[in-house]
Amino acid sequence: MEAITDPDGITATALLNCLRREVGEWAGGTLRLPRSGTLLRAREGRWLSDPEVFTGSWQPLAWHELAVLISKELGDPPVGFLDEIAGSRSAIAAVLDARTAPPADLYQRSEQALVAGHRYHPAPKGRGGLPPSEWLPYSPEVHASFPLAQLEGAFVDDGEVPLPxxxxxxxPWQLSLLGMESSSSGLGEVWPTSxxxxxxxxxxxxxxxxxxDVQITNDVRRLWAHDLRWIPPLARLLRPVFADISSVFPGAAFLIDRGYRTSPASFEGLAVVVRDGVRQHVxxxxxxxxxxxxxxxxxxxxLDGLDSDGALRWFRQYVSxxxxxVLHAFFAHGVVMECHLQNVLVGVDGAGLPVQAIFRDPEGMRLLPRHSALLSSMDGLDGSRGVSEAKGWERLQYCLIVNHLIEIAGAVLARHPGVDVWGEARDVFVAYARDHGSPPLLSALLSAPFVPAKANLLLRWTRAEGAASRYVDCPNPLYRN
Ligand SMILES: Nc1ncnc2c1ncn2[C@@H]1O[C@H](COP(=O)(O)OP(=O)(O)OP(=O)(O)O)[C@@H](O)[C@H]1O
Ligand SMILES: [Mg+2]
Structure with missing residues (x-):
């Protein structure tokens, strides 16, 4: 595969991907922006690249010109929008400059491979505008590892906290953001995940x-008290749910967030969540x-080095x-997993074939109304953790299909254009439906021309008005007419 070496290209691609998904009318290699009527074209590949604008003739468009054009098209841009994009672009450049040889451990390599970050976010690598010297030492993309700092005193534990x-x-980065002194600890070296x-x-x-406390993609990455409170009850919920799921689908596991410890003086700022390691589940x-x-x-x-038959078998096994x-968690247990690309590990055997799925990150998990007793004992039924079946299904389709399978399929298709990945994927959905009571939502999915995609670009605009999430239609790759 082509090496990722160009911060300008990565930035332009992210903007083009957002535009095609969320704003423009894409036809025959050109993208028309509906409000201004501007015509763009771009090189097609796994993602769009090399933007040009039509001004009587086709003119190349730099990433920052494209960013300005987007803010004109959408009008009244949110404060800091262009700076965020520029900040993300310089962070990518800094990472590329500082990248060292990859670690020997394959798992660590896979976690630390995301130089370009989210491919459908306008500012995927924004680091709050902070200088690289402040964050490079803690960055997965440069294969960092570092000792944790530690504080001593009397702390609050909630849930199971296997710490001294x-x-x-x-x-250490968070301590410096909070203006606190950092002293290294007797705790060992750690390395940052994606x-x-x-x-x-x-x-x-x-x-x-x-x-x-840094804005990374859609959120300031603070452990909010209302999410922390959910950690012990979600751990209690997930243990039996995953015991059942793994009895039906051997090897499926969830890295449980077991509990958290924090300081009463800075409840959110200094919280640490302790999560199951991966070795115990593999x-x-x-x-x-x-x-x-x-x-x-x-x-x-x-995926490298497979012939096209091998790649197709690999993909079928992956989807299987x-x-x-994920479907069983939803239909049998009322649990909506946030199973996007960054929250799922796949275990591969000695031949590289997927044999196991390991899920993580209950923070973005939602619960269907059948969990009303738990929901009302916590947030009340109107809290953000509970969702209707329709809203939960919308979110699941986005996470699983748009922000996961489309990208894995894209990686296969980039190597073997034209193989029928979606035929394979469809068979897996059909088999699940056949074996598990044909849930109507699944039949509807298989005959729907579109699936919901989260609009990460438009969200920057609607957020200003307080909306929490926004979806647009994305062609459903599982659809056959
Ligand atoms: N395709 C992707 N979808 C979602 N996030 C992505 C993607 N690619 C890269 N990322 C990055 O991964 C992180 C995902 O955020 P998420 O909220 O799932 O994780 P988290 O809560 O910070 O940590 P953890 O997953 O360990 O619980 C963000 O930093 C995001 O920019
Ligand atoms: Mg995550």
């Missing part, structure tokens, strides 16, 4: 997720790999391990 008494692990603020401690086989002889890493590519990616557990 009187010690609060702290992320989410930046969650780190892996290989000695303890635990993940620690921290607050990080079957013998299996290597976990981050789905997003497989999509982006890294040295040792099991990832999709049924």
């Amino acid at each position: 008494e009187g010690v609060l692990p702290a992320h 989410s930046v603020r969650t780190v892996y401690d290989p000695a303890a086989d635990l993940f620690y997720k921290f607050s990080l 079957l013998p002889g299996v290597t976990p790999l981050l789905a997003a890493g497989i999509s982006e590519g890294f040295d040792g990616n099991p 391990v990832v999709v049924p557990p």
